[in-house]
Amino acid sequence: xxxxxxxxxxxxxxVLIGVSIITFLIMFLIPGNPAYLLAGKNATPQRVAEIxxxxxxxxxxxxxxxxxxDRLVHGNFGESYQFERPVRQMLQSAIPNTAQxxxxxxxxxxxxxxxxxxxxxxxxxxxxxxxxxxxxxxWGIPVFVLAVxxxxxxxxxxxxxxxxxxxxSTFLWVIPADWNNLSHLILPAVTLGIIEVxxxxxxxxxxxxxxxxxxxxxxxxxxxxxxxxxxLKHSLKNAVIPVLTIAGIDLGALMGGAILTETVFSxxxxxxxxxxxxxxxxxxxxxxxVLFATFVYVIANLVVDLAYAYIDPRIRYE
Amino acid sequence: xxxxxxxxxxxxxxxxxxxxxxxxxxxxxxxxxxxETLGIVGESGSGKTVTAMSVMRLIPDPxxxxxxxxxxxxxRDLLAVSKEEMSDIRGNDVAMIFQDPMTSLNPVFKIxxxxxxxxxxxxxxxxxxxxxxxxxxxxxxxxxxxxERVNQYPFEYxxxxxxxxxxxxxxxxxxxxLIADEPTTALDVTIQAQIMDVIREMQAQYHSGxxxxxxxxGVVAQMADKVMVMYGGRTLEDGPVDEVYYNAHHPYTWGxxxxxxRLDETxxxxxxxxxxQPPNLLLLPAGCPFSGRCLYEMPVCAGEFPALEMVEPxxxxxxxxxVAEREKIRAGLPQFVHRVPS
Ligand SMILES: Nc1ncnc2c1ncn2[C@@H]1O[C@H](COP(=O)(O)OP(=O)(O)OP(=O)(O)O)[C@@H](O)[C@H]1O
Ligand SMILES: [Mg+2]
Numbered sequence: 127x128x129x130x131x132x133x134x135x136x137x138x139x140x141v142l143i144g145v146s147i148i149t150f151l152i153m154f155l156i157p158g159n160p161a162y163l164l165a166g167k168n169a170t171p172q173r174v175a176e177i178x179x180x181x182x183x184x185x186x187x188x189x190x191x192x193x194x195x196d197r198l199v200h201g202n203f204g205e206s207y208q209f210e211r212p213v214r215q216m217l218q219s220a221i222p223n224t225a226q227x228x229x230x231x232x233x234x235x236x237x238x239x240x241x242x243x244x245x246x247x248x249x250x251x252x253x254x255x256x257x258x259x260x261x262x263x264x265w266g267i268p269v270f271v272l273a274v275x276x277x278x279x280x281x282x283x284x285x286x287x288x289x290x291x292x293x294x295s296t297f298l299w300v301i302p303a304d305w306n307n308l309s310h311l312i313l314p315a316v317t318l319g320i321i322e323v324x325x326x327x328x329x330x331x332x333x334x335x336x337x338x339x340x341x342x343x344x345x346x347x348x349x350x351x352x353x354x355x356x357x358l359k360h361s362l363k364n365a366v367i368p369v370l371t372i373a374g375i376d377l378g379a380l381m382g383g384a385i386l387t388e389t390v391f392s393x394x395x396x397x398x399x400x401x402x403x404x405x406x407x408x409x410x411x412x413x414x415x416v417l418f419a420t421f422v423y424v425i426a427n428l429v430v431d432l433a434y435a436y437i438d439p440r441i442r443y444e
Numbered sequence: 445x446x447x448x449x450x451x452x453x454x455x456x457x458x459x460x461x462x463x464x465x466x467x468x469x470x471x472x473x474x475x476x477x478x479x480e481t482l483g484i485v486g487e488s489g490s491g492k493t494v495t496a497m498s499v500m501r502l503i504p505d506p507x508x509x510x511x512x513x514x515x516x517x518x519x520r521d522l523l524a525v526s527k528e529e530m531s532d533i534r535g536n537d538v539a540m541i542f543q544d545p546m547t548s549l550n551p552v553f554k555i556x557x558x559x560x561x562x563x564x565x566x567x568x569x570x571x572x573x574x575x576x577x578x579x580x581x582x583x584x585x586x587x588x589x590x591x592e593r594v595n596q597y598p599f600e601y602x603x604x605x606x607x608x609x610x611x612x613x614x615x616x617x618x619x620x621x622l623i624a625d626e627p628t629t630a631l632d633v634t635i636q637a638q639i640m641d642v643i644r645e646m647q648a649q650y651h652s653g654x655x656x657x658x659x660x661x662g663v664v665a666q667m668a669d670k671v672m673v674m675y676g677g678r679t680l681e682d683g684p685v686d687e688v689y690y691n692a693h694h695p696y697t698w699g700x701x702x703x704x705x706r707l708d709e710t711x712x713x714x715x716x717x718x719x720x721q722p723p724n725l726l727l728l729p730a731g732c733p734f735s736g737r738c739l740y741e742m743p744v745c746a747g748e749f750p751a752l753e754m755v756e757p758x759x760x761x762x763x764x765x766x767v768a769e770r771e772k773i774r775a776g777l778p779q780f781v782h783r784v785p786s
């Protein structure tokens with residue numbers, strides 16, 4: 127198990143190096159000299175040259191990359207062209223909002239596991255058909271359509287929840303400390319989470335159905351084990367394994383969904399920050415956001431894989 | 445007389461599918477005594493597994509249901525006991541080994557855990573005691589380094605070892621009846637013989653009755669005392685192994701014996717397959733399921749299933765062809781003459 131974790135951590139380092147090269151190349155290849163952008167429209171060629179030297183733009187590419195990495199390692203993501211603020215500061219204020227949304231969405235997403243299992247155990251009953259049909263319908267709705275629909279129903283028509291922005295305070299970054307904070311979280315989190323619930327419950331149902339028809343569950347029954355142990359011990363663990371993998375792979379979709387959700391709900395998180403920065407060609411902010419997103423994605427995948435290895439001995443021992 | 449362990453009478457198990465009612469087992473009867481081995485043979489789809497699963501009461505419902513008959517185990521009708529009582533019987537009085545050892549063990553639990561679990565369930569032993577018993581059982585079925593191996597997961601076992609572990613699990617509570625459903629089909633030939641030996645040893649030690657389901661008439665000849673030939677959910681012929689092999693009365697049995705590799709013919713072991721396809725259970729005739737494929741079919745065959753006819757004590761057959769006629773036909777079957785199994 128420790129060997130497995132160590133290997134995964136080494137892999138992680140390589141992934142991060144790869145991503146830093148790609149983002150660096152994007153910055154390098156995008157037309158337009160950053161020195162011009164920084165110096166402003168009416169700068170003298172001399173001033174541009176000065177800034178170029180300051181930024182090291184006259185150095186060979188590998189030196190520039192080295193400096194880029196050096197800055198990243200020290201937590202320096204550069205400064206926003208648009209706001210003239212360090213990107214790190216912008217990230218610091220945006221990350222908690224995104225983290226809160228993501229954690230809430232994942233918690234909601236996990237509801238899909240019991241729902242899917244319930245469906246599978248009641249296959250072909252009215253509950254199963256209702257749950258499955260609902261899941262398929264929700265799964266088919268694009269996240270921004272659902273977002274607008276939720277805004278209209280709960281924010282405008284019923285008027286019971288705020289439908290844009292953020293507010294209130296949290297403790298431990300993500301746990302809402304007051305109603306103001308929670309109320310701003312509910313609609314975006316449910317919007318983002320419910321689509322994932324649909325997806326996960328559908329997958330969990332399929333996986334559970336396969337497991338309860340499997341040979342080893344038949345063996346468990348043939349051993350005279352009570353039904354409770356057949357389901358809770360012999361089926362559950364096996365049925366959750368593939369769903370965890372799917373959930374891990376789907377984290378990318380969750381992050382894409384978070385950008386859209388934040389945008390529609392004007393929730394100031396990393397998604398909205400990057401979205402605005404792209405529109406304004408604010409390159410350092412885009413790069414900072416992308417690096418952060420990659421980092422989270424890779425770490426989250428690692429966590430999922432470790433959970434997976436914890437449950438499945440075949441992986442642990444390989 | 446040996447103790448009667450199982451008496452199955454007129455067992456019928458049907459599956460109610462969208463395509464129609466599948467009579468997977470239709471009026472099957474047999475008995476099993478202590479220390480006795482019953483072989484059940486027949487082509488794929490003849491209802492062997494469904495018969496075994498019916499005895500275990502493990503038919504998935506829906507779509508399946510035991511629609512008739514009785515299954516009496518030591519004086520108690522298993523079809524009449526409650527679900528809870530049945531699960532006390534399963535794995536304890538009646539145990540089963542399945543065809544595919546690669547998939548029959550749970551991949552995420554240790555072998556020891558999977559064996560100890562049965563012991564705890566039925567014998568109320570502690571965790572430590574049952575674990576120790578699991579080690580002993582593994583040793584008994586011939587797993588090397590049982591102390592070590594008991595801590596391993598199924599994926600660390602070879603196919604033959606997994607089947608040994610399955611056997612260990614099945615015998616852990618000293619069952620009266622051990623059902624082995626094609627226990628060696630998924631294994632290679634050298635391993636097959638070893639597994640059969642283990643089953644035989646365990647039977648000798650625990651005095652169980654064994655039901656051995658197989659395609660392989662050679663296995664039946666080696667292992668079984670009596671044999672039941674199934675086809676299309678029906679019993680076509682049954683009796684003591686020697687009787688049925690040397691004195692077969694049903695055309696289907698002739699066909700099966702004809703497709704047995706001849707033991708005296710070492711160079712070319714050619715199989716003579718039975719002509720035609722195994723039956724579609726949805727389109728079975730009301731009469732003998734083998735009609736349509738039978739070389740000696742008569743007009744009456746498809747219309748009505750023939751009653752049981754005892755040709756010798758303990759040797760029964762369901763066939764419309766008159767006895768004298770059958771014996772004449774059999775005498776003229778070339779490939780049948782030197783059939784010497786065992
Ligand atoms: N769950 C099920 N649903 C519908 N039909 C079934 C089901 N299980 C078995 N059957 C039917 O019962 C028939 C007999 O199946 P069974 O598994 O007993 O055959 P078998 O003699 O064991 O064959 P094999 O040698 O291939 O194992 C099959 O043809 C199949 O159509
Ligand atoms: Mg079978």
